[in-house]
Amino acid sequence: MKKLMLGAAISAALLSGVANANITLDGSGKPVITPADTYEIYLSGASAAQNFIDLLLTSTRIPIANRICNFTKVIYKYSDNGNGKDQNAYLCELNPFNPTLTGLAGGKTNLLIYKRNLGGSAMGVSPLIAEANGNTANATIDYLKVDNAANCTVPVISSGLARSTCTYVGGNPAFSQAHKSDFGISDVDPLQFRGANTEAGFPEVTPADVAKLTVKAAAANVFNVPVTLKLRNALQEAQFPKTSKCNPLNAGYTNGFKGTAESATCMPSLNSGLITSIFTGKLNSWSQVKLGTSGDLFANAASPASTVSDDRLHICRRVNGSGTQAQLGIKFLNYPCNDTATPPAVDTGALPEAVNSAQVHALSTSGGVTECLNELNTGSNTVGTSFNNIYGDRWAIGIQALDLNANLANGFRFVKIDGVLPTLDNVVKGKYKDWVELTFQYNSTHTFDTSEKAIVDEIIKEAGNPIVMAGLNATAIHSFGQGGFLAVPQLFAAPSNGKLALSKPVNPLSHGTTAAKTDNCRMPAIYNPGPAGGLQLF
Secondary structure (H helix, E strand, O other): OOOOOOOHHHHHHHHOOOOOOOOOEOOOOOEOOOHHHEEEEEEEEOOOOHHHHHHHHHOOOOOHHHOOEOOOOOOEEEEEOOOOOOEEEEEEEEOOOOHHHOOOOOOOOEEEEEEEOOOOHHHHOHHHHHHHOOOHHHHEEEEEOOOOOOOEOOOEEEOOEEEEEEOOOOOOOOOEEEEEOOEEEEOOOHHHOOHHHOOOOOOOOOHHHHOOEEEEEEEEEEEEOOEEHHHHHHHHHHHOOOOOOOOOOOOOOOOOOOOHHHOOOOOOEEOHHHHHHHHOOOOOEHHHOEOHHHOEHHHHOOOOOOOOOOOEOEEEEEOOOOHHHHHHHHHHHOOOOOOOOOOOOOOOOOOOOOOOOOEEEEEOOHHHHHHHHHHHHHOOOOOOOOOOOOOOOOOEEEOEEOOOOOOOOOOEEOOEEOOEOOOHHHHHOOOOOOEEEEEEEEEOOOOOOOOHHHHHHHHHHHHOOHHHHHHHHHHOEEOOEEOOEEEOOOOOOOOOOOOOOOOOOEOOEEOOOOOOOOOOOOOOEEOOOOOOOOOOOO
């Protein structure tokens, strides 16, 4: 196969004797996975972080010494037959230019890391706690199976990766494997998975459970409540006069990345009270969203690009156990932080639309939310996938991380919240509230194979490195500003002037303190300003 060369400097290093053994291929062109020379590591949890993990392992924008995989050789990516919504795996040679990954005691040269998204963040917490508590049945979960030659397609080079699609059927040993997770990732700290955030089949997390984990905050993850494209257009009609180029009825209204429709100026806004009312199920239809003396949102929509055939309100949320769902509860419902808080509206299942209630669709991955929003926007339905659209075209609202859809390929758009743009700059200034600190964790008594803990610790370290994040954030540049991730101030000092540095993005704010660990229920404040540091006023 074609090898991915990164320039003369690396070529020279290879010629000087720094090299790894090749990953061998069988007669059909599929990699041969050999346990004797391959570290196999299992990571479960946050589906919203899938793109983050994908880029961490595959992006050439990361500085050479900080990479996990050897980018001078082919990297193989395996995805389930649902386009990787639930399960993925990555096979590569360990990076010989990363000093932490050279000379490992295990003596192996290759890495196979499995990433399970299915079930969301709590699956990066609860199975680890189960292992710590001696509950082997709950500690062992399904992962994609890639070493069955008949299960996966011949890899095809695409966008710098050799990509293969594998059939995944949970519980079927021909298409999945049962394994304990070596470590987990969650959009919020582990203690938040209690009450309605508890993963199905697991007990809620307690402080005693968390004490059995090694938990490391890694990054500030920014979220939003995107709306379907047609709903975005309707909001623009309602919030901008017809004389404005931000109104779809104006001849100057243009689409595309540089069009007026997608600009920061024309981004519509939802207020926190409305978001809370929607996600707690207090509103049943978009006609209940009022426009003062001008009627309601649904009746106001006149542009063909805005209209849908019914005003029933649809919510594309995540399942219980999702960190994405948990962070929305924290930021807009004060749940589970306050014992009297109203929990989010639950999945309505097959509830007929004639019933006077919002339609709530709980999806197990962020990819499922994307599908839900896309299909409701167009009125289409893809049979046999995460979401079954039996409703037609509808306005819908969802929950997604801000590193998605920068290319505007999907039928949803992000919105301002309380008039504030969802950008890293506004997070750093303390103006945008919908962000949390994601954490990595592992069972403190977990038995790692030789050298695998060193690899896990290096992955966690590089995931929290602001220089690495700067490279990853390059794929999250939206038409309205920069999205993506920020390093946490527990690990790296924020700029003393309180401004965002895109080359080394560090958040001066934290849900942790110098005396207490990260707890996303705590209101964020500046972590450690130092004698000359501080926050921006504007």
